[in-house]
Every structure is written in C-alpha cells, then in structure tokens.
Amino acid sequence: MDSYKRPIKLNTYKDMENMVKSDNYKDKIYDIVVNTFEVTCYMFPLEEWEAADEKERNFFEKGIRSVVGFNGAATGKMIIEPSSGEFLTAMAANMLGIEAPDAEEKSGALCEVANIICGNTVPLFAHDDQICYIEPPSVLQETENMDGDIDAMKKESVHVYLDEGAVRITVYYTMEEEL
Amino acid sequence: MAINILVVDDSAVMRKMIIKTIRLCGLDVNQIYEAENGREGLLVLDRGEVDFLFIDINMPVMDGMEMLSRVRQQEATKKLPVLIVSTESNKGRIEEIDRQGAGFVHKPFTPENLRKKMLDITS
Numbered sequence: 001m002d003s004y005k006r007p008i009k010l011n012t013y014k015d016m017e018n019m020v021k022s023d024n025y026k027d028k029i030y031d032i033v034v035n036t037f038e039v040t041c042y043m044f045p046l047e048e049w050e051a052a053d054e055k056e057r058n059f060f061e062k063g064i065r066s067v068v069g070f071n072g073a074a075t076g077k078m079i080i081e082p083s084s085g086e087f088l089t090a091m092a093a094n095m096l097g098i099e100a101p102d103a104e105e106k107s108g109a110l111c112e113v114a115n116i117i118c119g120n121t122v123p124l125f126a127h128d129d130q131i132c133y134i135e136p137p138s139v140l141q142e143t144e145n146m147d148g149d150i151d152a153m154k155k156e157s158v159h160v161y162l163d164e165g166a167v168r169i170t171v172y173y174t175m176e177e178e179l
Numbered sequence: 180m181a182i183n184i185l186v187v188d189d190s191a192v193m194r195k196m197i198i199k200t201i202r203l204c205g206l207d208v209n210q211i212y213e214a215e216n217g218r219e220g221l222l223v224l225d226r227g228e229v230d231f232l233f234i235d236i237n238m239p240v241m242d243g244m245e246m247l248s249r250v251r252q253q254e255a256t257k258k259l260p261v262l263i264v265s266t267e268s269n270k271g272r273i274e275e276i277d278r279q280g281a282g283f284v285h286k287p288f289t290p291e292n293l294r295k296k297m298l299d300i301t302s
C-alpha cells in the first residue's frame with residue numbers, strides 16, 4: 001500500500017461566493033488544486049483568516065493563463081489563472097528547483113500544473129471508468145480570448161489562496177449524455 | 180551499479196521535474212537521457228544503454244501506450260523496467276499498463292512515492 005498521505009489542511013478557506021454547488025464538484029476540484037500545488041510546487045493553502053484578508057485585496061492581475069481542452073465522456077475546457085507574475089515565478093522556481101526561471105519555463109510550469117489539475121478533474125465529469133482525452137495545454141496571453149463556444153456549457157470556478165499568491169481555476173464542461 | 184535512465188515526456192518541465200526527483204531519490208544514477216515522444220524514445224533505446232524507462236501517456240507523434248507496447252515486443256527491451264507517469268485514472272488503461280509489466284505513478288507524485296515505485300520495479 002502506498003504510504004504517502006495527502007497533506008491537505010482541514011481548516012482552509014474555500015471561496016464559494018457567487019457559486020452554486022453542483023454535485024460537490026467544487027469541493028473536489030478545490031482538493032485536487034490544493035494537492036497539486038502542495039506536492040508539485042511546495043505551496044500550501046492559507047488558513048481561513050489569512051485567506052479572508054487576501055480576498056479583500058482582490059489582487060488578480062491580468063497575465064498569462066493556461067487552457068486545457070478535453071473531450072470524450074465529457075467535453076470542455078479548463079483555465080488556470082495565477083494571481084500575478086510573481087506568483088507564477090515562484091511556482092516555476094519551486095517546481096524546477098531553480099531561482100530564476102525564464103519565460104519559457106514559467107509558461108511550461110503553468111501548463112504542466114494545468115495538465116495535472118485537468119487530468120485529475122475531468123474524471124469527475126467523465127465518471128471514472130469512461131475514457132476522456134486531455135489535449136495538450138496551451139498558453140493564452142492576457143489580450144487573447146478563448147476559442148470555442150463555452151457559453152452553453154456548465155461552469156465550475158474555484159479560487160485557492162496559497163502562501164505566495166492565489167490561483168483561479170475555471171472548468172467549462174458538458175457531459176456526454178447531455179450532448 | 181549505477182543505472183542509465185530515459186525519461187520520455189512531451190513536457191520539458193515535467194522531464195526536469197522527474198529528473199530532479201530522481202536525483203533526490205538517492206539512487207545510484209549514471210546518465211539520464213530525455214525524449215519528447217515515443218518515437219524519439221525508441222531511437223534512444225536502440226542504442227542499448229538504458230536500464231530504466233519513464234514514459235508519459237499523452238504525447239504527440241507516438242503516445243506512451245504505443246511505445247510501451249513496442250518496448251515489450253522487442254527482444255532487447257521486453258524485460259526493461261518501465262514506470263508510466265501520468266494523470267491517467269481510467270481503470271482499463273491502468274490494467275493494460277499492469278498487463279504489460281510496467282509500474283504506474285499517478286501525477287502529482289512525491290519523491291518518496293517515485294522512489295518506492297522505482298525500487299518496487301527494480302527489485
């Protein structure tokens with residue numbers, strides 16, 4: 001048996017404002033994001049009182065995002081947005097074990113985190129035993145808009161506040177039976 | 180004896196992360212080779228210098244499942260220790276990986292987890 005246990009803190013903040021819970025997906029996505037950042041980037045979620053202070057600042061800057069498409073048992077796109085360039089730099093530095101990642105390493109790190117989060121999230125919509133295909137992640141510059149029709153899709157959005165910044169994950173999806 | 184490792188993944192960042200993690204595992208490692216897809220990986224394997232293989236599943240040109248299948252069909256590599264590193268959660272695919280005699284590490288992974296899987300396979 002695998003001896004590793006996820007070090008997810010129990011008293012962390014979940015930003016549920018303006019969101020309606022649907023089948024508890026948000027809680028599951030939140031756990032996936034926290035676990036990915038803890039294990040991959042060595043970044044940990046803030047305690048509830050700390051996150052409340054951060055939320056007051058509403059500090060998301062415009063910057064690069066990463067988008068991952070998926071299709072098969074569920075179809076849609078997942079977008080990951082780091083709160084700032086500094087946060088993205090810290091992410092890449094921690095992932096790669098280097099002090100000053102270049103632009104390519106930063107975008108690559110963001111895409112890899114997007115890939116891991118999407119790969120773990122999509123089975124929630126695809127019901128684990130069905131196959132869903134994950135497309136390679138791509139980078140969207142701050143002035144770019146997403147391709148494709150996402151307006152008609154369901155949407156789940158989660159904010160996670162971490163010790164070095166925050167991240168917003170938005171998933172647009174349609175399940176196979178709805179197509 | 181120090182081993183040579185090949186890491187096959189289309190993401191340069193993930194290759195670096197796997198290599199960094201291998202270095203942290205405390206194993207006796209000599210050379211670590213890299214390839215961006217299954218076809219490139221098979222070309223590296225043809226040189227006959229690789230003792231342990233890491234493969235991603237979702238890659239362009241040739242994906243990890245096809246590469247694994249070809250590795251197992253070749254006499255020189257049919258018993259090569261292989262670890263698949265992926266976010267895959269489909270039971271059918273994971274069973275197929277097991278049938279092909281390869282180990283599986285789910286992303287995200289810890290150094291401890293990777294080391295344990297490597298030792299499980301090599302032992």
